[in-house]
Amino acid sequence: MTAKRRSTQSPLSTQRRFGSAAFASTAFKDGTRQTRREFLKGAGGALVVCFSASALEPFAFAQGRGGAGQRSSVDARLLDSWIGIAADGSVTAHTGKCELGQGIQTAQAQLIAEELSVAVDRVKLVMCDTAICPDQGTTSGSQSHPANFNHANLALACATAREALIDLAATRLAVPRDAIVVERGVASVRGDRNKSVTYGELVGGRSFSLPVNANATRKQPREWTVLGKPMPRVDLPAMATAQLEYVHNVRVPGMVHGAVVRPPEVGAALEGVDEASVRNLPGFIKVVVRKNFVGVVAEKPWQAIRAAAALKATWSAGSGLPRQADFYDYLRTQPSRDTLVVDSQDVDETASRAATIVKATYRHPYQMHGSMGSSCGVADVQADRITVWSSTQSAYPTRSGVATLLGVPVERVRVVFTRGSGCYGINGADTVAYDAALLSHGVGRPVRVQLSRKDEMAWENYGFAYVIDQQVALDASGTIIAWHHESWAPSLGGRPGYDTPGNVVTGMLAGFEPAPFAPRSPAPAPAGRFNNGANAAPSYVTGCVAGVCGGTGTVKSERVLTHTIRSPFFTGPLRSPSRLQNTFAHESFIDEIAARLKADPVAYRLRHLHDPRLIEVVKAAAKAAAWESRPSPRPSPGAVAHGRGIACVLYEGDNGYCALVAEVDVDRASGGIAVKRLVASQDCGPISSPDGMKNQIEGGALQGMSRALGEAVTWDDKKVTSVDWRTYHSLTLGADLPAIESVLINQPDGEAMGAGETTITLVAAAIGNAVFDATGARLREVPFTPERVKAALENV
Amino acid sequence: MPISLRVNGRPHTVDVDPQTPLLYVLSDDLALRGPKFGCGLGQCGACTVIARGRAIRSCVTPVSAVEGADLVTLEGLGTIESPHPLQRAFIEHQAAQCGFCLNGVILTAKAFLDQNPKATDAQIRQAMSGVLCRCFTNVRMLDAIKQYREKTA
Numbered sequence: 001m002t003a004k005r006r007s008t009q010s011p012l013s014t015q016r017r018f019g020s021a022a023f024a025s026t027a028f029k030d031g032t033r034q035t036r037r038e039f040l041k042g043a044g045g046a047l048v049v050c051f052s053a054s055a056l057e058p059f060a061f062a063q064g065r066g067g068a069g070q071r072s073s074v075d076a077r078l079l080d081s082w083i084g085i086a087a088d089g090s091v092t093a094h095t096g097k098c099e100l101g102q103g104i105q106t107a108q109a110q111l112i113a114e115e116l117s118v119a120v121d122r123v124k125l126v127m128c129d130t131a132i133c134p135d136q137g138t139t140s141g142s143q144s145h146p147a148n149f150n151h152a153n154l155a156l157a158c159a160t161a162r163e164a165l166i167d168l169a170a171t172r173l174a175v176p177r178d179a180i181v182v183e184r185g186v187a188s189v190r191g192d193r194n195k196s197v198t199y200g201e202l203v204g205g206r207s208f209s210l211p212v213n214a215n216a217t218r219k220q221p222r223e224w225t226v227l228g229k230p231m232p233r234v235d236l237p238a239m240a241t242a243q244l245e246y247v248h249n250v251r252v253p254g255m256v257h258g259a260v261v262r263p264p265e266v267g268a269a270l271e272g273v274d275e276a277s278v279r280n281l282p283g284f285i286k287v288v289v290r291k292n293f294v295g296v297v298a299e300k301p302w303q304a305i306r307a308a309a310a311l312k313a314t315w316s317a318g319s320g321l322p323r324q325a326d327f328y329d330y331l332r333t334q335p336s337r338d339t340l341v342v343d344s345q346d347v348d349e350t351a352s353r354a355a356t357i358v359k360a361t362y363r364h365p366y367q368m369h370g371s372m373g374s375s376c377g378v379a380d381v382q383a384d385r386i387t388v389w390s391s392t393q394s395a396y397p398t399r400s401g402v403a404t405l406l407g408v409p410v411e412r413v414r415v416v417f418t419r420g421s422g423c424y425g426i427n428g429a430d431t432v433a434y435d436a437a438l439l440s441h442g443v444g445r446p447v448r449v450q451l452s453r454k455d456e457m458a459w460e461n462y463g464f465a466y467v468i469d470q471q472v473a474l475d476a477s478g479t480i481i482a483w484h485h486e487s488w489a490p491s492l493g494g495r496p497g498y499d500t501p502g503n504v505v506t507g508m509l510a511g512f513e514p515a516p517f518a519p520r521s522p523a524p525a526p527a528g529r530f531n532n533g534a535n536a537a538p539s540y541v542t543g544c545v546a547g548v549c550g551g552t553g554t555v556k557s558e559r560v561l562t563h564t565i566r567s568p569f570f571t572g573p574l575r576s577p578s579r580l581q582n583t584f585a586h587e588s589f590i591d592e593i594a595a596r597l598k599a600d601p602v603a604y605r606l607r608h609l610h611d612p613r614l615i616e617v618v619k620a621a622a623k624a625a626a627w628e629s630r631p632s633p634r635p636s637p638g639a640v641a642h643g644r645g646i647a648c649v650l651y652e653g654d655n656g657y658c659a660l661v662a663e664v665d666v667d668r669a670s671g672g673i674a675v676k677r678l679v680a681s682q683d684c685g686p687i688s689s690p691d692g693m694k695n696q697i698e699g700g701a702l703q704g705m706s707r708a709l710g711e712a713v714t715w716d717d718k719k720v721t722s723v724d725w726r727t728y729h730s731l732t733l734g735a736d737l738p739a740i741e742s743v744l745i746n747q748p749d750g751e752a753m754g755a756g757e758t759t760i761t762l763v764a765a766a767i768g769n770a771v772f773d774a775t776g777a778r779l780r781e782v783p784f785t786p787e788r789v790k791a792a793l794e795n796v
Numbered sequence: 797m798p799i800s801l802r803v804n805g806r807p808h809t810v811d812v813d814p815q816t817p818l819l820y821v822l823s824d825d826l827a828l829r830g831p832k833f834g835c836g837l838g839q840c841g842a843c844t845v846i847a848r849g850r851a852i853r854s855c856v857t858p859v860s861a862v863e864g865a866d867l868v869t870l871e872g873l874g875t876i877e878s879p880h881p882l883q884r885a886f887i888e889h890q891a892a893q894c895g896f897c898l899n900g901v902i903l904t905a906k907a908f909l910d911q912n913p914k915a916t917d918a919q920i921r922q923a924m925s926g927v928l929c930r931c932f933t934n935v936r937m938l939d940a941i942k943q944y945r946e947k948t949a
Binding site for chain 1: 812813816817820823824827828829830832833834835836837839840842869870871873874875876879883886887890892893894895896897898899901902921922923924925926927928929930931932933934935936937938
C-alpha cells in the first residue's frame with residue numbers, strides 16, 4: 001500500500017497502429033461505428049498517416065508518475081495520439097486521465113488551450129477510451145495533474161503541436177519562425193497581423209505525423225493567459241441541467257438489465273441456485289452463475305431487482321469475522337508482512353539516554369468510499385468484440401481485467417470511460433464492470449447493472465483500519481531526539497490493476513484470487529531511496545536511507561516499522577490511503593508532546609522541521625487563522641469549550657504541502673463537536689486552476705470532517721452491518737458548516753503536485769488537537785463520536 | 797398495465813407493473829437523466845422529483861401513486877442555454893464536483909423555497925438534512941441556494 005507506480009518502457013512499435021482489427025473502430029451507443037481515422041476526418045479534411053520508425057528513436061518516452069506500462073494500442077509517443085486539429089480549427093485531445101468530479105477535465109482543457117494558444121471553448125477532450133486514448137494507467141493518487149502538467153505527456157504533446165504549427169506557419173507565410181506569433185488558433189507575422197493563417201488552414205484534419213518532442217518548449221507561467229486563472233468547470237452547465245451522460249444513463253440498443261446476488265456472509269460459498277424460483281417472474285431472462293458469482297438478467301431494471309431478491313440460492317456458512325470490539329488488538333496478533341520505511345539503527349540506544357519518553361496509541365477504523373450513486377456498468381459482450389462502459393478510474397487495467405475474467409485476448413476488449421458518481425479512490429465501478437461483463441457474456445446481449453446500496457457498501461474496498469504506536473525520546477531541553485513509529489493495518493485486494501481481477505469482490509466470487517499476501521518478519525533493512533508515499537514517517541524525521549535524507553524534519557534517530565495483516569474485508573485506496581491514518585497519528589502525537597512540554601504547537605513543530613516549503617505552509621495557515629502562540633490546552637470554562645488545533649503534511653513525502661488550522665466548540669454535556677472554522681494553506685507548485693484547487697480544499701476539508709466525526713464500517717460475527725446511510729454516518733447537506741478559508745501559495749517555477757488529497761489528510765488531527773486545546777481531552781480514536789468525546793472528557 | 801404520467805409538461809403513457817418505483821419509469825422507460833438511483837431507500841435524495849409542487853423520493857414511490865400528477869425533473873427546470881435561476885446559481889457558484897447529487901440538491905431546495913420563500917439559513921439546512929453530497933460541496937451549494945432565495949424573495 002506504499003508503493004508508487006513508476007513507468008515502464010515498452011518496445012517501440014514500428015508503425016502506427018489503430019488497434020487490432022477487432023478494435024479499429026469506435027463504438028457508438030447507437031450502434032454505428034467510427035474509426036479513429038474517420039473520427040479525425042470527421043473533424044474535416046483528409047488524413048495523411050506516415051512516419052518512419054527512425055523518427056521515434058531519439059525520443060525517450062517521458063511518463064509522469066501514475067503512468068503505466070503502455071499496454072494500449074494507442075502509441076503515447078506520437079503527437080497524433082494526443083492532439084488532432086480539425087479544418088475549423090477545433091482541437092480534439094485524447095487523454096488517459098479522466099474526470100472523476102475533481103475538475104481535471106477543465107484543468108486539462110486549460111492546459112491544452114494554454115500550450116496550443118487556442119480558446120478553451122475550441123477544445124474537446126476525449127478521456128480514457130482505451131481504443132483511442134493513450135494508456136496513462138489509473139487516474140489516482142493526486143497524480144493526474146503532475147502526470148499531464150509537468151514536462152511530459154499531454155503538456156509535452158501540446159507544446160510539440162504548437163511548435164509544429166509555428167514551423168508550418170513560418171513556411172506558409174515565408175518568414176523566419178521567430179517572426180510568428182500564435183494566438184487563439186491563429187498564427188500571424190509579428191507586427192503585421194494581416195499576414196496570418198489559422199491552425200485549421202495549416203493542419204486541419206490532417207495528422208502531424210510527428211513524435212512528441214521531449215525538448216519542446218513549454219510556455220512559462222508568466223506568459224499564461226488561461227492556466228493559472230479561475231476557470232468555470234466546463235461540464236457544470238450540463239450537470240446542473242441533467243444533460244450530462246453518466247454511465248448510469250448509458251443505453252445500448254438491445255440492452256437488458258442485470259442485478260447481482262452477493263453471498264449473505266463473508267466467505268460463504270454457493271451451494272445451489274434454483275432457477276425455477278424466478279423463471280416465471282415478469283421479464284425474466286436468465287440466471288448467470290460462475291463459481292460464487294450469481295446474477296439475474298431481466299428485460300427491465302425493476303424486474304431484475306425483483307428477480308434477484310426472489311431467487312432461491314443456498315450458501316455455505318461464512319468464514320466468520322473477528323470481533324469488532326477487539327479488532328485493534330486482533331491486528332497485533334496476526335501474521336504480518338513487515339516493512340521498515342526507515343531505520344537509523346540507533347533508536348533504542350538514543351532512547352536509553354533520553355530525559356523523557358512519550359508514548360501513545362492511535363486507532364482509525366475502516367471507512368468507506370460510499371459513493372453517492374451506487375456503481376453502474378454496461379457491457380456488450382459479443383463473440384469478436386467486447387465493449388464496457390464504466391466510470392472506473394482504471395480504464396486500461398479494467399480492460400485487461402475483463403479480458404482475464406472472460407478468458408479472451410485483451411485486444412478484443414474496449415473500455416469506454418463514462419462519468420460516474422464521485423469515487424474518492426475505488427468505489428464499485430471496477431467490480432460492477434465485471435458484473436456487467438459476466439452477465440452480458442451469459443445472455444449474449446448488452447447488459448446494464450447498477451448495484452444496490454447494500455451491495456455497494458457491504459462489499460466495497462474499504463479504506464484501511466489502523467492501529468499505530470508512537471514513541472519519542474526527548475532530551476532535557478524538550479527536543480525530540482528519537483522517533484519510533486509502528487503500525488498494524490489490514491489489507492486485502494485493492495485496485496485490480498492489469499491482471500488481478502480477484503482484487504475486487506466480483507473477480508474473487510468468479511474464482512480469481514486477490515493479490516497474494518506473503519507474511520514477512522522481520523522486515524528487511526530499508527533499501528533504495530526513502531519513500532514516504534504512505535506518510536508512514538512523520539514530518540519531523542530526517543528520512544535518511546543509505547545516506548540520502550529525504551525527510552522534512554530534523555530528528556536523526558528514526559525507525560518506522562509497518563505491519564500489514566490480511567484483512568477480512570477487501571481494502572483499497574480511499575482518498576489519502578494510509579497517509580490520512582498515519583498523519584492523524586503523527587500530528588496528534590506531536591501535539592501531545594508539545595503539550596507535555598507546555599510548548600506552542602506551531603512553534604514546537606517548526607523547531608523540528610527543515611523543509612522551507614513545509615515551514616511556509618505552517619506559518620501561512622497560522623497567520624491566516626490569527627494563531628495565538630501559547631501552549632495547549634487552555635480549557636475554557638462553561639458548557640461549551642472553544643479551542644484550536646493545527647496539523648501539517650508534505651503529502652506522500654513529495655506531492656503537495658498543506659497545513660490546516662481547525663477551531664471547534666465542544667459541548668461538554670453531549671460530547672458533540674461543532675467545527676467552527678477551517679483554515680487551509682496549500683502549496684502544490686504552480687497553480688493551474690485556482691478555483692478548482694479551492695473546491696478541492698473545501699470538499700476535502702468537509703469530507704475529512706465527516707470521516708473524523710462519524711464514519712466507520714461496522715460488522716457482526718458474519719457480515720458487514722453498515723450497509724446504508726442510516727448505518728454508515730455521513731454528514732448531510734443539513735450539517736452545520738465551518739467557515740472554510742484557503743490560502744493558496746503559488747510556486748510558478750516548481751513542479752506540479754497533487755491538490756486533491758492534502759487537506760483531508762489533516763482534518764482528523766487538526767480537529768482532535770482543537771478538542772484537546774478546548775478541553776484537555778485527547779482523542780486517539782477516529783471517529784470522534786459524542787460517546788468517545790465524553791469518555792475522553794471524563795479522563796481529563 | 798398502462799399508466800399515464802405528465803412529466804415536465806408532457807404526457808406519457810407507460811405499460812409497467814404499477815408497483816414499479818417511479819424512478820425506473822423516469823430513468824429507463826422515459827430515458828431521463830435527472831432522477832438517479834443513489835440508495836433505493838429514500839435516504840440520499842438522488843432520485844428526487846417534484847410532484848404536485850413537493851419534492852418526493854421517486855425510488856420509493858410506486859408509479860401508480862403519481863398517476864395524473866404534474867411531475868418535474870431536473871431537466872424540466874431549464875436548459876444549458878437557458879438555465880432556471882437556481883440552476884444558474886449553482887453554475888455561478890461552481891457548486892458541484894462529480895455532480896451526481898445535483899438533481900436531489902437542486903430539486904429539494906427548489907420545492908422547499910417555492911413553499912418557504914423567506915426561509916432562514918437554519919431552515920434551509922433543515923430542509924436539506926436528508927440530502928447527501930459525498931464530494932462535500934456543501935459550502936458552495938448552500939451559497940447557491942441562498943442566492944436563489946435572495947433573488948426570488
